[in-house]
Amino acid sequence: MFTTGSKLFFGASALSLVSALLYAGTTDGPLSMPGVVGLLTATVFFGFLGGINYATRDGNVSGMQAGVEHTSPAAQPPVRASMWPLAAAVGAAGLVIGAVSRPVVFKVAVVLVLAAAIEWMVLGWSERASADDDYNSGVRRRLLYPLEFPILAAVALGAVVYAFSRVMLRVDKDSGMAVFGALAAMVLFAGFVFASKRDVAKRTVTGVCAIAAVALFGVGVASAVQGQRTIEKHPTTGSEGAVCLEEGTAGEIDDHASQDVSLKSSVVANVYLQSNGVIVAYVNGFPDDPKSEITVPRSAWVSVRFHNDAPTAHRLTARLGSFAGAAETVQCTTAVNPGKEALIGFSIPKTNAASSTPIVLMVPGLTGQEIKLVIP
Amino acid sequence: MFVKPFSRRRVAAVVTFGFLLAGCAKDAPQDTFDPAGPNAREIDSLQRPVFYIAGVVGLIVLGAVAYAIWKFKDRGQDIPEQSHGNPKLEILLTILPAIILAGIAVPTVSQVFSLDKKDNDCVINVTGQQWWWEYDYVKGSTCGGVEITESIVTVSELVIPADTPVLLRITSRDVIHSFWIPRLNGKRDAVPGRLHTLRMEADEPGIYTGQCTEFCGLSHARMRQAAVALTTADFQSWVTNQTADYTSPEAGTTAAIGETTFIAQCSRCHQVDGLVDGAGNPVLAEPDRFVYSGAAPNLTNLMTRTAFAGWTFDLISDECRDRLWNESPETFGAAYLQGVWMYSAADATAPACFNETNLREWLLNAPAMKPMYTDPTKLAETGGKTRGMPALGLTQAQIDEIVAYLLERK
């Protein structure tokens, strides 16, 4: 009676109708109207497509030929078992479970359902494309391989990258180098062997690669489960008075910080601690004329680059004022070695007049030299 | 379907002609093709030859295509002989454009660097936020011989000395904006956390308009700005006025009541420099607590400006604006410096040009005039801070007082 194609569309139409009713009954707010209209449109539309498919016998059989609906290719049962109904069912269950548990389950289920829908639809169509089974599977391949191969390859590559990255995050920094080197050497060696022995069996290559992949993935999962090694952060600026306002270095932070600045152009000023111990500020706009004041807009983020040309390590500290009785805000670069540089950025929310402490840039240990920050 | 072919053609002709005519608009204050300063002129003198060359190339290409279409159209003739590749032609067609492009690149690149020159005298911080521009004149600058000894903060109207290069240091407090005064220079993005510089110079006194050219949210279209160039003498007067001491309104006047109302209603966001409260303590605005960007316009000299709220609404009447904009470079400054009091008799008690309607409407319900994010129920994600000025529910009496007070901020 009903052709395969029309069943699909009538089913979709019925599903849209039920969804529309459910949606209308459970949702209100600005989206409810468009939602219901959309779903009802889908109902009508799928019904229309179903009608066309029904009337044309899925386009496979002339409407004039009576009785062919049972003998035409379109009416034949599937030739072999398919895994896609199962996948779709798992996906549907995943949708429900994901909706109440974790979003990631839901997302995976959506992907699964979509994949199953596409594969199943193309399979169902191709199996009935003609009476010739070989031709039919050829059609399916031609349609789906361009989709399947890149996606599967991407997934496989992703798995390799993910597993490898977990391993690298798990092992500590020094063994990491050894692991990386050894793995790279192994890949190179295997590639070399395969390439030089032209007669090596295809099965051997596949086997070796499969074993390697499984091993890598296993180790990767194990590392992921164990979690990554602790990675110490080395902040490049500090904000503790004890560190920022004292002369000298303060240990760990100072030892590891980067002392090169790539942001050259968009700083408000370059502050130099000269070899004679004098601080000068070259302010953006006055390239040849050192200034002792920098005007910055309030509530706007600005950066200052600090160069240390003195013979010992020094930091640049920004005293950013204390407002409405709150403690003074200070911020500083790490101790910068001779010849090196560091960046400091800040935003001052209020004018100088509102602060009970001076708002200045200074180098701890060098008294009487300050670059004033003017915030109008 | 029922349109006859010739009338369709006529419609097309009219539309095309309309587009062409639009290019000839006379009253176009933001015309890039009408440069009014050295930087804009440099850009213009570069783009014109490039445009002409491109135009000639375009005509040749179009002509060749038209010829090919006409010559080889299907008249039932045989398919011509099929060939593949023609090294000579291909090499020629690669080298020729390369030469043209290289020829254009030389002046372009050299000009990029020449426009980027940093000058040494007059620096102004230009800070964008939703949806207006703030300018603060960097202390220690010398602008056209006028020393800036105190920083000056103003809004929307960038006042500069004519015939003098100024360097703008442009940044933003919230999202990316772009500063553009087409007749004076190209545009420059205002990016939060970065500082971009742009040189600007106007040949003659006058008003040069522009607008934010990077989509920046709800009222992007109402984020405009202007550069106002003055003679050095007029600029000196402007600076003197901007840095003059604050004067309280005369006791007992409506304006004096307005000062109290202003402190109560407006000072938490808006700074008026020099304002003190009843106990003599300075009143300092704290826009960082109430406005998302952390800034609100400085109103110390509001009445010296000719438009407000992102330079969108006139602070002077239409007639006065027309008159001001048509002043000659020699007479422009004298009128401009009077602010809303321009064209008033010397002994006038009320300004002749003040557009009171606009300001009152703003004070009554600012978000109704300019769309802004001030709905109190939707401010959770900004910590309760507004983007723009909220409606404050002022009474007519309060508005009277505040307007009287603001009229003296000149």
Ligand SMILES: [Cu+2]
């Ligand atoms: Cu903008």
